[in-house]
Amino acid sequence: MALIVQKYGGTSVGTVDRIEKIAHKIDAFRDKGDDLVVVVSAMSGETNRLLELAEAVHPHVRGRELDVLLSTGEQVTIALLSMALNRLGCPARSYTGSQVHILTDNVFNKARIRTIEQEKIRADIERGCVVVVAGFQGVDEQGNITTLGRGGSDTTAVALAAALKADECQIYTDVEGVYTTDPRVVGEARRLDRITFEEMLEMASLGSKVLQIRSVEFAGKYNVPLRVLSSFVEGPGTLITLEDEHMEDALISGIAFSRDEAQLTITGVPDHPGVAYRIIGAVSDLNVEVDMIVQNVGADDTTDFTFTVHRNDYERSLAGLQTAATELNAREVRGDTKIAKVSLVGVGMRSHAGIASKMFGALGKEGINILMISTSEIKISVIIQEKYLELAVRALHDAFELARHPKDRVDTANP
Structure with a gap:
């Protein structure tokens, strides 16, 4: 008998009909003898509807009342799913985050989980109940309801699995697993049988929307086996786990990409110690996260800085950079919002050379100019013009033969 934590996203519970189908799926799992804790999101579109109501009453509202x-969105879903399970003769009991006492810090709208009380859940499991928990929410030490931010239900599920020492945490969504890249861009994209926490974390941070980043961090920290499956199609999904000896079969596991990029450049800055801090600090002080950074030193004792930010932060960053440019007597400030980031991810990079040159060659063959480059132990990211994004992803997918199983590929370590 195994203890499984399952999470169903908004699409999976988007209608009463889908909730009833999920109830049948859960009942079938229970018939196999597994103990189940189920975490659910709000019904598809419900969180956005609630946000629109809040905006209508108080534009740009944040904090406790939001x-x-x-949190009411998930409360509806847990009640409906528990009703559907009980109707099938499958004992179920619903809990909000505060009822099961998922204790968080007091950062409203983006709280972090501290501890989870297990007594109620374990008592219900012992009685043969399916425990249905509202994702995305918790409670702080003062008893205030908190939410975990977008995608927080994934984090709730992984945190519960870690606290309960579950055998596996299964994330049910509208895709059949983690793919080598977005199948909407590359029709031949292949579902991965398994991927490491490290690779999944990179892919999530680089643009893959399958899992929320904090949930992958949590799973890796507490070594919770994580599996991504489809709510609508039966299959093995993708297992996210620790690296093992089989992981080196694949040099590249996947291609992640992001369209939400913007580039800023400041030129003609005096090449003096502390200048980099003054430039990047002017943007960081606006609570903007800077991603890739390139510095070029000129022959006239000046330097140029180019860096990227999220496109939503572009206008604020541009204003902050222009202020810094005036103070530093810089030559020019310019920006570009028509860029995109494409990244190769794979633990196999650690032990194989030639990946970068093969990547650059594939892009060059398609006439795609590389604007910026960033590397780490298991990833290579490039900034390119946005209009070439899909062409770049397809070209790289072909160059590294990602549509084929690693064992069937030719040696791609050398171009």
């Missing part, structure tokens, strides 16, 4: 409002 969390009180948003």
Whole structure:
């Protein structure tokens, strides 16, 4: 008998009909003898509807009252799913985050989980109940309702699996697993049988929307086996786990990409110690996260800085950089919002050379100019013009033969 934590996203529970189908799926699992804790999101579109209501009453509202409002979405789902399970003769009991006492810090709208009380859950499991928990929410030490931010239900599920020492945490969504890249861009994209926590974390941070980043961090930290499956199609999904000896079969596991990029450049800055801090600090002080950075030193004792930010932060960053440019007597500030980031991810890079040159060759063959480059032990990211994004992803997918199983590929370590 195994203890499984399952999570169903908004699409999976988007209608009463789908909730009933999920109830049948859960009942079938229970018939196999497994103990189940189920975490659910709000019904598809419900969180956005609640946000629109809040905006209508108080534009740009944040804080405690918004969390009180948003937490109601999941409360509807846990009640409906528990009703559907009980109707099937499958004992079920629902809990909000505060009822099961998922203790968080007091950062409203983006709280972090501290501890989870297990007594109620374990008592219900012992009685043969399926425990249905509202994702995305918790409670702080003062009893205030908190929410975990977008995608927080994934984090709730992984945190529960870690606390309960579950055998596996299964994330059910509208895709059949983690793919080598987005199948909407590359029709031949292949579902991965398994991927490491490290690779999944890179892919999530680089643009893959399958899993929320914090949930992958949590799973890796506590070594919770994580499996991504489809709510609508039966299959093995993708197992996310620790690296093992089989992981080196694949040099590249996947290609992640992001369209939400913007580039900023400041030129003609005096090449003096502390200048980099003054430039990047002017943007960081606006609570903007800087991603890739390139510095070029000129022959006239000046330097140029180019860096990227999220496109939503572009206008604020541009204003901050222009202020810094005036103070530093820089030559020019310019920006570009028509860029995109494409990244190769794979633990196999650790033990194989030639990946970067093969990547650059494939892009060059398609006439795609590389604007910036960033590397780490298991990833290579490039900034290119946005209009070439899909062409770049397809070219790289072909160059590294990602549509084929690693054992069937030719040696791609050398171009």
